[in-house]
Amino acid sequence: xxxxxxxxxxxxxxxxxxxxxxxxxxxxxxxxxxxxxxxxxxxxxxxxxxxxxxxxxxxxxxxxxxxxxxxxxxxxxxxxxxxxxxxxxxxxxxxxxxxxxxxxxxxxxxxxxxxxxxxxxxxxxxxxxxxxxxxxxxxxxxxxxxxxxxxxxxxxxxxxxxxxxxxxxxxxxxxxxxxxxxxxxxxxxxxxxxxxxxxxxxxxxxxxxxxxxxxxxxxxxxxxxxxxxxxxxxxxxxxxxxxxxxxxxxxxxxxxxxxxxxxxxxxxxxxxxxxxxxxxxxxxxxx
Amino acid sequence: xxxxxxxxxxxxxxxxxxxxxxxxxxxxxxxxxxxxxxxxxxxxxxxxxxxxxxxxxxxxxxxxxxxxxxxxxxxxxxxxxxxxxxxxxxxxxxxxxxxxxxxxxxxxxxxxxxxxxxxxxxxxxxxxxxxxxxxxxxxxxxxxxxxxxxxxxxxxxxxxxxxxxxxxxxxxxxxxxxxxxxxxxxxxxxxxxxxxxxxxxxxxxxxxxxxxxxxxxxxxxxxxxxxxxxxxxxxxxxxxxxxxxxxxxxxxxxxxxxxxxxxxxxxxxxxxxxxxxxxxxxxxxxxxxxxxxxxxxxxxxxxxxxxxxxxxxxxxxxxxxxxxxxxxxxxxxxxxxxxxxxxxxxxxxxxxxxxxxxxxxxxxxxxxxxxxxxxxxxxxxxxxxxxxxxxxxxxxxxxxxxxxxxxxxxxxxxxxxxxxxxxxxxxxxxxxxxxxxxxxxxxxxxxxxxxxxxxxxxxxxxxxxxxxxxxxxxxxxxxxx
Numbered sequence: 001x002x003x004x005x006x007x008x009x010x011x012x013x014x015x016x017x018x019x020x021x022x023x024x025x026x027x028x029x030x031x032x033x034x035x036x037x038x039x040x041x042x043x044x045x046x047x048x049x050x051x052x053x054x055x056x057x058x059x060x061x062x063x064x065x066x067x068x069x070x071x072x073x074x075x076x077x078x079x080x081x082x083x084x085x086x087x088x089x090x091x092x093x094x095x096x097x098x099x100x101x102x103x104x105x106x107x108x109x110x111x112x113x114x115x116x117x118x119x120x121x122x123x124x125x126x127x128x129x130x131x132x133x134x135x136x137x138x139x140x141x142x143x144x145x146x147x148x149x150x151x152x153x154x155x156x157x158x159x160x161x162x163x164x165x166x167x168x169x170x171x172x173x174x175x176x177x178x179x180x181x182x183x184x185x186x187x188x189x190x191x192x193x194x195x196x197x198x199x200x201x202x203x204x205x206x207x208x209x210x211x212x213x214x215x216x217x218x219x220x221x222x223x224x225x226x227x228x229x230x231x232x233x234x235x236x237x238x239x240x241x242x243x244x245x246x247x248x249x250x251x252x253x254x255x256x257x258x259x260x261x262x263x264x265x266x267x268x269x270x271x272x273x274x275x276x277x278x279x280x281x282x283x284x285x286x287x
Numbered sequence: 288x289x290x291x292x293x294x295x296x297x298x299x300x301x302x303x304x305x306x307x308x309x310x311x312x313x314x315x316x317x318x319x320x321x322x323x324x325x326x327x328x329x330x331x332x333x334x335x336x337x338x339x340x341x342x343x344x345x346x347x348x349x350x351x352x353x354x355x356x357x358x359x360x361x362x363x364x365x366x367x368x369x370x371x372x373x374x375x376x377x378x379x380x381x382x383x384x385x386x387x388x389x390x391x392x393x394x395x396x397x398x399x400x401x402x403x404x405x406x407x408x409x410x411x412x413x414x415x416x417x418x419x420x421x422x423x424x425x426x427x428x429x430x431x432x433x434x435x436x437x438x439x440x441x442x443x444x445x446x447x448x449x450x451x452x453x454x455x456x457x458x459x460x461x462x463x464x465x466x467x468x469x470x471x472x473x474x475x476x477x478x479x480x481x482x483x484x485x486x487x488x489x490x491x492x493x494x495x496x497x498x499x500x501x502x503x504x505x506x507x508x509x510x511x512x513x514x515x516x517x518x519x520x521x522x523x524x525x526x527x528x529x530x531x532x533x534x535x536x537x538x539x540x541x542x543x544x545x546x547x548x549x550x551x552x553x554x555x556x557x558x559x560x561x562x563x564x565x566x567x568x569x570x571x572x573x574x575x576x577x578x579x580x581x582x583x584x585x586x587x588x589x590x591x592x593x594x595x596x597x598x599x600x601x602x603x604x605x606x607x608x609x610x611x612x613x614x615x616x617x618x619x620x621x622x623x624x625x626x627x628x629x630x631x632x633x634x635x636x637x638x639x640x641x642x643x644x645x646x647x648x649x650x651x652x653x654x655x656x657x658x659x660x661x662x663x664x665x666x667x668x669x670x671x672x673x674x675x676x677x678x679x680x681x682x683x684x685x686x687x688x689x690x691x692x693x694x695x696x697x698x699x700x701x702x703x704x705x706x707x708x709x710x711x712x713x714x715x716x717x718x719x720x721x722x723x724x725x726x727x728x729x730x731x732x733x734x735x736x737x738x739x740x741x742x743x744x745x746x747x748x749x750x751x752x753x754x755x756x757x758x759x760x761x762x763x764x765x766x767x768x
Binding site: 135137165169170171175179182183184 | 354
């Protein structure tokens with residue numbers, strides 16, 4: 001079963017929960033995952049959940065959804081305790097969210113957004129200005145790298161949505177890569193960390209695409225909690241995440257995630273996203 | 288080549304070939320039917336795929352979700368025949384007839400105008416003109432299916448577009464050949480040996496009948512009758528009846544031949560008896576005349592002496608003649624002497640007198656005579672009596688006994704009618720032995736052959752008939768056959 005099928009399996013399972021060691025009923029932490037990571041590896045999530053459970057002292061499980069909004073809804077309704085979302089929804093709903101942890105990618109809490117095109121499509125698309133009359137794939141309406149950055153760049157080259165032949169959301173960064181590889185889209189806005197991780201794992205879709213443009217660095221998609229949720233195990237979970245680089249199992253799990261660790265982070269990391277969102281009509285942050 | 292083979296091989300071989308040819312024919316026909324129905328099956332599969340795509344794509348199209356429609360097309364591409372080999376492709380078009388998402392975006396790019404545009408040189412109806420499913424058949428056998436996708440309230444929100452190239456409908460001969468080959472191999476492995484066995488079984492009665500026919504005339508008829516196979520098959524029954532009839536007829540023929548042989552043996556005995564009677568009867572007339580002479584002139588010493596010697600030599604000739612005719616009786620015979628001709632003349636004189644025939648003889652002896660006297664006396668007696676009869680009344684008979692170192696020759700000419708060669712040959716045949724005159728000549732002919740000589744008609748003689756008897760002048764009595 002490949003990763004996509006695994007993801008579909010997880011999505012179809014609704015509020016499915018990855019099985020973990022047995023703890024007392026009600027003593028659990030649920031982490032919501034979005035397309036910011038390749039969250040369709042059941043065996044990996046099982047190992048990671050077991051690792052965290054042993055350190056937190058309660059059952060830690062993962063809930064995957066293919067849209068950011070779904071995870072935010074689950075967080076808002078208290079069905080999950082922690083959500084791994086993008087920096088853009090964090091800054092957009094910062095008032096109701098608390099920064100829980102920020103992953104370290106190459107030892108930095110930052111990442112880039114990429115514009116990719118099909119392999120060998122050099123003559124057609126060299127940059128954002130070449131997207132006129134082309135099909136562009138986005139990741140998610142609440143994705144910084146997969147939508148917000150693209151809106152800023154299109155505006156910068158004075159391209160409006162109707163100047164594109166068509167645009168669509170692929171419900172995940174990975175799907176953006178696959179849509180561009182299949183030439184369903186002429187170009188795609190994708191999370192640079194996800195694209196690099198896919199390349200590291202030798203996924204075919206990445207091999208058929210190439211990066212046209214890289215953005216400036218933005219705050220890495222953070223883990224957040226609902227403001228004032230107060231789960232008694234949350235602090236333990238945060239400590240376990242931050243301590244992952246300190247043991248071999250944790251380092252192995254981090255290598256699988258293509259990360260180097262977690263940090264508490266500060267909201268200031270996401271200021272660039274905030275400033276950017278304020279320039280995009282429809283971002284919900286335009287004053 | 289088949290016709291040169293034995294019947295017993297032809298039938299099994301023919302049956303085996305028939306099985307093989309039948310298998311090939313059935314396979315070929317099945318392959319053609321399969322190829323013909325393949326297009327219908329492909330169209331039916333396409334129909335099901337289109338129905339499925341319409342149902343699944345409707346909510347995605349309504350939600351303007353290109354990625355999910357693409358995922359649907361990609362995941363269901365296997366349902367479209369030829370999609371995996373890039374000979375077919377499917378797409379969902381938006382309400383304006385542009386590609387919303389395609390299973391192969393490389394050939395049907397997103398946003399490409401399909402409806403109302405030209406495809407492979409043919410204009411496709413516009414989105415507004417298509418209200419129901421359309422099937423566009425291309426000249427090369429390819430097809431294009433366009434089916435509207437409607438919302439629940441009947442509004443056209445898009446179209447399913449499926450294009451299948453001609454190679455998809457082409458029969459997959461390689462795939463068809465595999466079961467065909469298996470069928471033929473099965474036929475060869477199982478049916479051909481069975482055909483051979485059945486053929487052998489069919490020809491077995493024929494083989495037995497052939498063996499029986501080959502033994503007809505050599506084996507016992509009753510056992511052959513018993514060996515003729517009995518079968519319920521009407522054709523074989525007729526053959527069996529014919530063989531029974533053949534055996535019966537041959538049996539009858541053998542009996543007839545045995546009867547004919549017996550009759551022939553009886554006839555041969557009759558001819559032998561006639562020959563003995565003839566050879567004995569010839570000198571008897573002269574001997575009876577001698578006894579008459581002895582009775583009338585027996586008082587005269589010289590006459591009595593001469594007559595008694597004549598009687599003795601005549602009787603001796605009869606004895607020798609009988610001995611010659613009976614192989615088991617062997618008697619010593621003396622060589623011929625010139626006086627023997629006088630004795631023979633004396634013996635036939637009475638006959639000549641009764642015919643008023645004039646008989647004259649002549650001898651020309653240059654060498655000692657070594658031929659047996661009884662044989663020459665018998666020959667001379669027969670030839671003279673025949674000549675006297677042939678000469679008729681007042682006829683002339685001239686005899687010549689001639690001898691040299693190599694051969695002895697006795698010639699008799701008569702003044703009667705000239706005998707033709709054909710008549711002479713008729714007289715020499717065994718079948719004419721019933722003719723007393725001819726019988727004597729036949730005996731001469733047989734003796735000439737027996738002693739390595741000849742007996743012939745002098746064709747050069749004129750004024751009557753002249754016969755010549757000639758044998759080698761030596762002591763050997765007979766030549767080896």
